[in-house]
């Protein structure tokens with residue numbers, strides 16, 4: 001299979017190497033989504049391309065105080081709207097609030113043994129006032 005992260009080419013199958021700052025677009029119907037899946041949720045098509053997500057806006061924030069072992073506490077999370085998709089991610093900055101512009105600040109593993117990387121968001125540089 002091809003390297004799904006190298007270009008905006010087709011994603012053949014589930015691929016853990018897809019970067020966390022990329023979303024997916026169905027080549028058949030145009031539906032977009034964030035977390036990788038084998039089939040389009042609308043048309044069940046199996047062909048999708050990826051595209052980079054750049055700047056998003058926080059639409060909700062929360063703080064989880066009671067967390068499992070090895071997970072930070074409090075764990076600040078945000079629901080962010082990007083180009084065509086919404087996603088929940090860990091917030092790197094304590095000061096973020098609803099309406100703030102955010103960008104991807106890399107990935108982390110919720111627990112050391114987990115394979116899947118999860119997104120982390122931070123304030124867009126120069127956005128703070």
Ligand SMILES: [Zn+2]
Pocket residue numbers: 026027028029030031040041042043044045
């Ligand atoms: Zn589709």
